[in-house]
Amino acid sequence: MQLQLVTWPEVESYLTRSQGIVMPIGSTEQHGPNGLVGTDAICAEQVAKGIGDRTGAMVAPTISVGMAQHHMGFPGSMTLRPSTLIAVVRDMVESLAVHGFRRFFFINGHGGNIATLTAAFSEIYAGASLAPASGRPANMPAVRCLLKNWWEAKQVGALSRELYGRAEGSHATPSEVSLTWAAYPEAAKPMTLDPEIAPTGGFTDAADYRRRFPDGRIGSNPGLASVEAGQRLLEAAIVGMAAEYESWIKES
Template sequence: MRLQHATWPEVEAYLQRATGIIVPIGSTEQHGPNGLVGTDAICPEAIAWALGERHGVLVGPTQAIGMAQHHLAFPGSLTLRPSTLIAVLRDTIVSLARHGFTHVFFLNGHGGNIATVNAAFAEVQAERSLEGRSGELELALFNWFAGRRGRELAESLYGDAEGSHATASEVSLSWFARPEAVKQVPMSPRVAPTGSAQCDADEFRRRFPDGRMGSDPSLASVEHGARFLEAGVEDAWEAYRAFIGQP
């Protein structure tokens, strides 16, 4: 069940039986020569939608623009400032809590979001404490790319060529979700250089000229993407059930 495809009476009825919601969050940024700019939002969204269909959990709209300042030297990349993303997440969480949601589970596709999402959680909880608000509100962040099954699958398929950005696993999953957008592009060098992304946008492009970090996404395939979807669904469902206290 997707929030944006439901009516308000349907959401009200859902809240009579469950108070948890999954919110996909990602980024809009370059993903190398063959990766889609929307990869980091497409991947968690695909997993979340599958969870909603299979398990009846409500899925919120995807927060598709995140923290991506270091990618701004590549056309098409968009970013929010940390303060802006914190404000967006805070208002999203407070809106959901206002309706009676008690467990908000952010399913993340972008490593650069992690610190800011956790800061947003801290802001929300601090505000509630300082204002003396009562009532349960639990917040969680789960990174689909860090799930055990997904990591094991990437290791078995790609080994060290998986890398850390514009990876074959995320490109595969995004292609499975959007097969009409598959791109076949030669990579040179085959495996990209490694290094730190802690820099400004121009320095990032100097370090990683085609946007990849230690990866060879020419290994990606739609068939692999189907397998990553299944692994991601199992990992995320396991984490979500633990979060809401469901055995």
């Protein structure tokens, strides 16, 4: 059930039976020579939709631009400053909390978002805790946020190891590229890469990233990606994350 595809009476009815909502968040950034710029947002959105279909959960609009300053050396990449992303997440959560949503299950598709999302959650909790001291009513009782990275589902990890082994890497991975191709098979770009497995290592800013990883990959070989593998990975992610959602939503 996608929030933007229902009416307000349907949202009102949903809130009589559930206070949970799935919040997909990703990024718009380079993903190597054959990965889509929207990979992280596409992956998060597809998994979130699958969770909604499997559990009946409401699914919020995808936050498609994240904290990706280190990818700005590659055309098409976009970024929000950490402070901007914190404000966006807080405003979205607090807007929905006004209507009665209380459990916010973030499905994340971009590792660069993790620190900022964690800080955003702290800002939300601080706002609720400090409301009485500021003279404002505490009008968001028991709001809870949880961050889950779709690729950390145990089913996904097992499958990616089976399919790709050490060629999975950490950026522009064959798993994430495959998943986007499953969603958009017409956009698949099979190719042979040289070197097959990209170098690994750390980085600082965008210029340093581009110098160290000139084609955008880190430790990966997305030349192994396929639509068929993407379909298997998507189903594995949905099964794993839906179970996580259902378990968490039952907690007091």
